[in-house]
Amino acid sequence: MSNARPGPWGLGARLLAASVAVILVAAGTAWVVASAIGPVIFHDHMLMAEPAEADVVTHAEQAFTTASTLALSLALLAGLLTSVVVSVLVTRRIARSLDRVRHAAAKVANGDYAARVPAVHMGSEFDDLAAAFNTMATDLGQIEQTRTRMLGDLAHEMRTPVATLDGYLEGMIDGVVQADEPTLGMLREQAGRLSRLAHDITLVTMAGEGRLSMRLEPLVVGDLLDDVRAQTQARYADKGVHLHLSGTDSDRRTTIVADRDRLGQVLTNLLDNALRHTPGHGRVELGVQRDVPVLRLWVKDNGDGITAEHLPHIFERFYRADAARDRAHGGSGIGLAIVRSIVEAHSGTVTATNPGPGALFTIDLPMNHPQPA
Template identity: 55%
Template structure:
């Protein structure tokens, strides 16, 4: 666990307040002793001097007695005053601290019982208590969010698994009843459903690991042109099978751009985005991959001519299991977490991802941006361009 920076005690810190309370006790004792010594001691001493006779021995005896009496009385009064002040201040602070800890204990008990709406009010007992209050309230908020996400994820996961499990069950029952034969077609259907469940499990594992910051990555200097070329190469056969043309447009600045990234992870982002694009693009249309540089970031966009996204759905497309058209996506075998994975991996690279769409039937543009680490003047990428690649101006 990472510790926060050491903070120099300030006037509102509990330690400073306790020190102040002790100083009050000491000062009261000192002040009382001074008042007694300055006001009472001389008077007692004077009385004894007036009572002495002319004898030097009597003078000495009375002087010593005056000193002892004045000192004893001064110390006794001072100690009594200091003791009374100390007890009073200690009782006051103890009651304040106890009253301040009561809502902490109550809120902790509510959180332990699953009530993540519990919060600790500010108690005004110093910066330490304020830090404790802020940390507890933040923890309760995070736990509530995690619990809500977990509940939603489990519900969505159960919903996603229902269809393939039901299909497998129905086919197995039909085979057992002799209604269907365990022929190659039936086995193919069962294999597809098992593959779908396996892919769903893997996708959930990846997105959960990424969102928790535990994603293993091997980052290196990676040319943007290499990212685009590898993505195009992996998707070409799939696009040809769907009758969709895949084109690449690379600006001159992107052609020399380099980012710090994990090749496999960024390739997974590109694969998920290209899979999403081809599922929503009709045969005979095209999808365009564009690479360019904007400020201190390299950007890669994937624009399709497909279904488009309504404005009220734009803010939700990167959520797990969220679908603009649930029935259509399930028919095309999407797990529902591909875009969530793309978002998590991109953000793990300190990048951003966004989507734009003019509406239904107007297609969509997904864009990822990654921080640049080098743009050497005149440098060229060693990744060859394909026949569908076009190098544009800056």
Template identity: 45%
Template sequence: MIIPAGAPVVRGIAARLVIAMTLVVIAGGVTAFLVATLVGPALFLQHVTESGGASQDAIGHAEEAFRSASTLATTIALGSATVTSVAASVFLARRIGASLRTMAEASTRLATGRLDTRVAAPGVGAEFDQLALAFNAMADRLDRDEQLRRRLTADVAHELRTPVATIAATLDALDDDVQQLTPATTAVLRAQASRLTRLSADLTAVSRADSGNLHLHRQPLAPGSILSAAAAAATGAYAAAGVALVVDAPHLPDLSVDPDRLGQVFANLLDNALRHTPAGGTVRLSAARTPTGVRFVVADDGEGIDHAHLPHLFERFYRVDSARDRAHGGSGIGLSVTRALVHAHGGTIAAHSAGPGHGAEFLIELPFDGERAPRGAHLQ
């Protein structure tokens, strides 16, 4: 660490601890010496006088001998205690100072971008060990976030590159009269513009959810009507793909939800299920009551998901099969947006699959009390 010129010298915590402990020992020693000097001889003289078996000269010599002996013994004892206490204080202060110095150096390395920095438990107390564990947990989280940021930047660049390149190539071809502005050309331009618009909308939605600027307009809705509306919106796409959409929505108590945002949740999940379910397959929408709310299930009998991918499905731009999903038009943000919207409603979402070829299901649990959102997830 570089200390600016002219800056006051600040003692480290080890020096401060040694000084403090030394002062405590000295204060205790002085107090003990004064007590022994003032109280001891007086008590001794009292006992000798009460015995009545000695002359005044003998009592004076005995008092002087006692005073000298007690002073010498007290001085030696206090000196030995002081040396021992200071030595122990120096040892302890050095260990504590070394532990804090290691933590400070690690924090400095972490602040400069060394995200692989970790510290070992110093073993000087439960509080210091807990501090080391908390530091390592923070470093792990920062490392993961940095990896996600880098992947996010790379994936956004990749997502933008293809439609922008297609639009630029088409415009160049039109300028050079290599290609004519036909309905097919217009369709290509519209498709790529739509892809950019969809990516922008997804990024905006997930960013607003993360920043807490997402506003929910709640109203009481029956779970059955929520699923029916979602199924009605997806019927055309499912019919065109030859995939059956089955709804099982029993009568359940109303939930306080934002119909538009929750509709976006089920639209994302139904779109995801349709992209991974072949023609002739089936996707089921169902709802059931739980002790605290309602559990919604979107289940399909399509391609399924390998267990290794399940923990990462809701991360931004994560794809089980990048080439396949890009070919189907997915931006890789839909499930991340879905999770943010579910959390904003105070609910939870999870994915399950028995493996490739065994389909997948997404479970959403929403509480009857919609205001009871997880800490840090509720958005007004």
């Protein structure tokens, strides 16, 4: 960003020139009007007074012209000088205030997101400008921190499968490792992990940029819950966790307009997340409740729960409440970010609470046939 100083016709000079121009035009107008109208009116009044001698009228008119010219000249000169002084003071203060904004903007452009604009006390407009700039700098700083953390987490997520693939392929080339069925299956699993990671990142990025494609159609909620339960039942049975469906028949028959595949992915991600954090012989509840004007879906488990310090960040990309355990169970830290992106694309909201025992994820979807957000 260029640090060049403002030219001779910067904002201060332009404001001063505009003020002087207005004053000169006003002075000229006043002079012309006074010269054209004042003597005529005075002459008519003198004639109405019927003076005895004509010289009296002439002398009085000359006195009026001299006095009015002198008074008007002094008044206009005083007004001009006062306006110039006031304009110079105001323009200097405005220029100093804007110069602070310019310096702060230059620092932010160079990566210093701690730069702030102090309050200038030049009116609500300047205070709003300073507050908006400081808010923008704070948001940019948070975005930069998130981007840095995301790149680091992404590199970590890719490092393990890439190292595994490289090590086994090198062993095959050297003849140390046999390309048998278990080895090829493991290699394919690692490649699938990379593919899923790339797909998840693409999905979250598209949702964040508003490019997530949505295929809205009438959807019976009960059918969706049954499909999701069928997809996850085997994994729950392997771990010995009971998956319970909750909701009245009337609630299950509710029809909403949504993308079946996207909404199914939301519930599947939440159920997989609950399964990872629920011990064996635990219980997970998938429920529905019609509460006009929203339809509420929830997933509740009786596992470890989420501590208060993690709740505000649980839907951020790559964020993990327990990084070591999630990586051990194959979690990438993107699943809940995908959940929030898809729900918001349906004009809905998703929240996480910790009522104890376990965690509760609640989804509220509008029932008035929303358009994709």
